[in-house]
Amino acid sequence: MSKLDAKIPEGPLADKWTNHKNKINLVNPANKRHIDVIVIGTGLAGASAAATLAELGYNVKAFAFQDSPRRAHSIAAQGGINAAKNYQSDGDSVYRLFYDTIKGGDYRSREANVYRLAEVSTSIIDQCVAQGVPFAREYGGLLDNRSFGGVLVSRTFYAKGQTGQQLLLGAYSALSRQISKGKVEMYNRHEMMDIVIVDGKARGVIVRDLITGELERHSAHAVVLASGGYGNVFFLSTNAMGSNVTAAWKAYRRGAFMANPSFTQIHPTCIPVSGDHQSKLTLMSESLRNDGRIWVPKKKEDAEKLQQKRIKPTEIPEEDRDYYLERRYPAFGNLVPRDVASRAAKERCDAGYGVNPTSQAVYLDFADAIMRYGRTEAHVKGIHNPSDDQVRELGKKVIEAKYGNLFQMYEKIQDENPYETPMMIYPAVHYTMGGLWVDYNLMTTVPGLYALGECNFSDHGANRLGASALMQGLADGYFVIPYTIGDYLANDIRTGPISTESQEFEEAEKFVSDQIKHFVNNNGEKSVDYYHKKLGKIMWDKVGMSRSEEGLKAAINEIRALREEFWKNVRVPGSDTGLNTELEKAIRVSDFLELGELMAMDALDRTESCGGHFREESQTPEGEALRKDETFSFVSAYEHKENDPGKSELHKEPLTFENVEVKQRSYK
Amino acid sequence: MKLHLKIWRQNGPQDKGKMVDYDINDVSPDMSFLEMLDVLNESLVAKNEEPIAFDHDCREGICGTCSLFINGEAHGPDRAVTTCQLHMRKFKDGDTIYIEPWRAKAFPVIKDLMVDRSAFDRIIQAGGYVSVNTSGNTLDANAIPIPKHDADRSFDAAACIGCGACVATCKNASAMLFVSAKVSQFSLLPQGKVEAKQRALNMVKQMDEEGFGNCTNTGACEVECPKEISLENIARLNREYLSAALVE
Numbered sequence: 001m002s003k004l005d006a007k008i009p010e011g012p013l014a015d016k017w018t019n020h021k022n023k024i025n026l027v028n029p030a031n032k033r034h035i036d037v038i039v040i041g042t043g044l045a046g047a048s049a050a051a052t053l054a055e056l057g058y059n060v061k062a063f064a065f066q067d068s069p070r071r072a073h074s075i076a077a078q079g080g081i082n083a084a085k086n087y088q089s090d091g092d093s094v095y096r097l098f099y100d101t102i103k104g105g106d107y108r109s110r111e112a113n114v115y116r117l118a119e120v121s122t123s124i125i126d127q128c129v130a131q132g133v134p135f136a137r138e139y140g141g142l143l144d145n146r147s148f149g150g151v152l153v154s155r156t157f158y159a160k161g162q163t164g165q166q167l168l169l170g171a172y173s174a175l176s177r178q179i180s181k182g183k184v185e186m187y188n189r190h191e192m193m194d195i196v197i198v199d200g201k202a203r204g205v206i207v208r209d210l211i212t213g214e215l216e217r218h219s220a221h222a223v224v225l226a227s228g229g230y231g232n233v234f235f236l237s238t239n240a241m242g243s244n245v246t247a248a249w250k251a252y253r254r255g256a257f258m259a260n261p262s263f264t265q266i267h268p269t270c271i272p273v274s275g276d277h278q279s280k281l282t283l284m285s286e287s288l289r290n291d292g293r294i295w296v297p298k299k300k301e302d303a304e305k306l307q308q309k310r311i312k313p314t315e316i317p318e319e320d321r322d323y324y325l326e327r328r329y330p331a332f333g334n335l336v337p338r339d340v341a342s343r344a345a346k347e348r349c350d351a352g353y354g355v356n357p358t359s360q361a362v363y364l365d366f367a368d369a370i371m372r373y374g375r376t377e378a379h380v381k382g383i384h385n386p387s388d389d390q391v392r393e394l395g396k397k398v399i400e401a402k403y404g405n406l407f408q409m410y411e412k413i414q415d416e417n418p419y420e421t422p423m424m425i426y427p428a429v430h431y432t433m434g435g436l437w438v439d440y441n442l443m444t445t446v447p448g449l450y451a452l453g454e455c456n457f458s459d460h461g462a463n464r465l466g467a468s469a470l471m472q473g474l475a476d477g478y479f480v481i482p483y484t485i486g487d488y489l490a491n492d493i494r495t496g497p498i499s500t501e502s503q504e505f506e507e508a509e510k511f512v513s514d515q516i517k518h519f520v521n522n523n524g525e526k527s528v529d530y531y532h533k534k535l536g537k538i539m540w541d542k543v544g545m546s547r548s549e550e551g552l553k554a555a556i557n558e559i560r561a562l563r564e565e566f567w568k569n570v571r572v573p574g575s576d577t578g579l580n581t582e583l584e585k586a587i588r589v590s591d592f593l594e595l596g597e598l599m600a601m602d603a604l605d606r607t608e609s610c611g612g613h614f615r616e617e618s619q620t621p622e623g624e625a626l627r628k629d630e631t632f633s634f635v636s637a638y639e640h641k642e643n644d645p646g647k648s649e650l651h652k653e654p655l656t657f658e659n660v661e662v663k664q665r666s667y668k
Numbered sequence: 669m670k671l672h673l674k675i676w677r678q679n680g681p682q683d684k685g686k687m688v689d690y691d692i693n694d695v696s697p698d699m700s701f702l703e704m705l706d707v708l709n710e711s712l713v714a715k716n717e718e719p720i721a722f723d724h725d726c727r728e729g730i731c732g733t734c735s736l737f738i739n740g741e742a743h744g745p746d747r748a749v750t751t752c753q754l755h756m757r758k759f760k761d762g763d764t765i766y767i768e769p770w771r772a773k774a775f776p777v778i779k780d781l782m783v784d785r786s787a788f789d790r791i792i793q794a795g796g797y798v799s800v801n802t803s804g805n806t807l808d809a810n811a812i813p814i815p816k817h818d819a820d821r822s823f824d825a826a827a828c829i830g831c832g833a834c835v836a837t838c839k840n841a842s843a844m845l846f847v848s849a850k851v852s853q854f855s856l857l858p859q860g861k862v863e864a865k866q867r868a869l870n871m872v873k874q875m876d877e878e879g880f881g882n883c884t885n886t887g888a889c890e891v892e893c894p895k896e897i898s899l900e901n902i903a904r905l906n907r908e909y910l911s912a913a914l915v916e
Contacts, residue, residue, distance in 0.1 A: 068830065076726045087810060143809055179793050240727070415757060
């Protein structure tokens with residue numbers, strides 16, 4: 001019998017969530033006052049969970065490593081949030097959102113979870129509007145929508161290119177309201193260092209006060225992780241500098257299974273790398289692909305001239321441009337899913353058609369859209385026979401209203417005006433679909449330990465569709481965990497407060513403090529960043545957009561050697577008391593160095609291509625990803641063993657599809 | 669480029685603190701300002717010295733964490749950017765650059781260039797929300813049409829990232845631009861109008877308790893705001909506040 005019981009409720013797909021809610025245990029309001037819940041992270045999932053659980057009456061302690069809950073990295077999400085509202089009457093429905101998400105995820109996610117996500121998506125929009133989130137509106141006063149990759153309807157709600165910011169500030173305001181009522185105790189600048197398990201259940205955490213350096217013990221009846229994704233294992237990613245895997249990894253080391261760790265999303269539209277000093281990469285929202293056309297030159301000599309900066313892109317005539325997404329995928333064109341768009345960009349650049357000095361960039365061109373919008377505007381304004389310049393000026397205004405902040409961001413970084421010359425973009429690590437394994441209730445394999453949002457694996461399979469991360473974070477926090485956690489906590493109404501004086505807390509704290517002492521006393525020679533960059537390069541070259549058996553095996557050996565050297569030779573100046581940013585980084589990187597190996601192992605084991613996971617050995621003659629459903633229709637879930645990620649034990653949760661027909665994805 | 673840096677070092681809130689000189693070579697114009705500091709910090713670590721502490725996270729101008737006062741200007745010489753979006757091409761070879769933390773009574777220094785901005789959180793906790801529960805059992809999102817003009821202006825106010833540049837820039841260390849942006853976001857929307865008056869009173873009260881100064885309409889905050897939050901918001905807050913105070 002597999003150790004993995006997903007606890008999918010009985011009944012038809014569309015009734016599962018309602019049936020489940022009707023059957024699960026509830027905790028009465030008087031008892032909720034005696035139950036404590038810890039929430040780690042205050043992004044969309046964490047802030048919405050903390051606020052809602054507090055509202056229900058639980059005593060919540062929330063922790064964020066940032067200086068304020070409002071700064072969690074959800075804030076940087078740009079393009080939008082999906083919901084099956086069908087306000088545009090363009091054929092959308094809960095089923096279609098479910099279907100698109102399953103297909104977009106390349107049939108590697110659980111039907112029941114994804115259906116629930118689509119089902120509650122509509123409530124998210126209602127909720128956010130009630131909270132005063134200023135979504136974009138049409139002139140009639142109703143909410144506006146736009147399209148995202150991998151779908152044929154307009155279901156994405158947005159607030160310019162700052163949708164994540166507005167949704168997070170909404171959740172933050174709900175959280176702030178509960179803090180002011182004393183129902184949430186907020187700990188800023190506190191980072192989770194370990195989970196404490198008592199009698200097999202998650203009963204608390206060890207956290208480090210990043211200002212004083214002191215370790216603290218906090219107990220609770222349940223622990224909710226909402227600590228985000230682990231894209232920073234690649235060093236360069238679109239994640240914030242502080243985004244890390246430590247909370248999730250410590251959970252893994254304490255018995256929570258890690259699912260599909262190799263499933264990484266490489267986002268196609270990011271600003272290309274400019275040099276060795278680079279600390280992070282910047283995303284340009286996928287919404288830009290609504291209007292931007294992606295191209296490289298048809299002729300290699302043109303590409304070479306561009307690489308040497310001898311010509312400008314605007315000098316290349318229309319007939320010499322290769323709009324390769326439109327060419328290869330006529331049905332979806334520039335709006336193919338992210339994994340497909342990223343691989344296609346890599347393919348062109350590897351073939352020598354890249355357009356910047358590193359040959360690692362393609363164009364995203366708005367010239368057509370500017371003229372198209374301009375003509376419509378001229379028509380609306382009653383300007384007959386407008387000149388091209390007039391049309392262009394009118395069109396630029398429309399583009400500015402839609403994407404102004406993104407264009408400004410691009411200009412500040414690249415020092416080029418994207419209204420005049422096409423943007424240059426290249427894929428970058430953006431999101432991790434993999435994460436802690438959770439059941440339908442979002443509980444990990446450790447009783448009482450939950451994982452929400454990007455830190456779980458649950459909804460996006462092998463590739464996430466655009467505008468679905470915000471949807472999942474808020475769905476988990478506002479509408480799923482408030483129900484499912486009650487089912488578990490109903491057994492805890494007589495438990496009373498959990499002591500932090502137990503041997504388990506003692507041991508966990510000692511484990512953390514020993515690790516910290518090791519770092520500050522190590523007197524090594526190389527900085528933390530030195531190792532992080534080396535790890536990132538191994539990951540990007542061998543566990544990135546394209547993976548092979550040979551590369552993955554080499555990566556595993558290289559990461560193991562690097563990890564050993566890191567522990568011997570890393571240098572952390574300063575002490576374990578007071579603020580020490582190098583120490584914070586050392587702890588995070590030590591976990592990335594273990595995670596990297598597990599990611600490579602998982603990628604090696606899965607000899608099919610699916611979604612963002614592309615194995616060179618598994619492709620069609622045309623170079624498209626080739627899935628192998630007979631062998632790989634399962635979730636990989638790893639169990640930590642013997643203090644060594646290399647010895648992790650693989651468990652498989654079979655995936656069954658009863659409501660969709662499984663086929664090879666085609667966007668042609 | 670070669671640069672001379674004069675950076676504020678302060679080893680904790682009780683320490684007196686001082687400017688310390690650093691020279692840095694091989695600065696590329698394509699580096700961001702914080703990447704330049706990363707390079708400096710790497711060189712300090714190589715010498716086994718403690719790196720300079722500064723706040724930063726998203727490095728794309730949206731989280732509001734970064735916060736430097738550069739050559740006497742919040743977020744440096746460029747307009748409509750945060751420090752993390754400032755690039756070294758805005759400086760010249762041989763320049764001397766002064767780097768200091770936000771300075772305001774309500775933002776005490778934690779270490780070096782890091783300050784404590786939790787006063788902003790407490791102001792939001794005093795009323796920066798619509799008092800609805802998060803159950804999802806509410807009106808359909810399209811039940812109340814909102815004029816696009818109002819929704820857009822509400823968004824413009826809501827774009828505030830809470831970095832504190834307005835406070836750092838203001839000679840009185842006033843937080844009016846920050847508070848007024850939040851008050852405006854809600855008072856422009858029907859959902860937020862219900863509590864508009866109480867919200868203005870409560871948030872202003874908390875702002876005063878935190879030790880922020882008064883607004884004397886110099887307009888410096890608007891100039892330095894990386895998100896170009898408009899002074900109109902302050903006028904709107906004053907209106908809300910006065911009409912609420914009259915009723916009280």
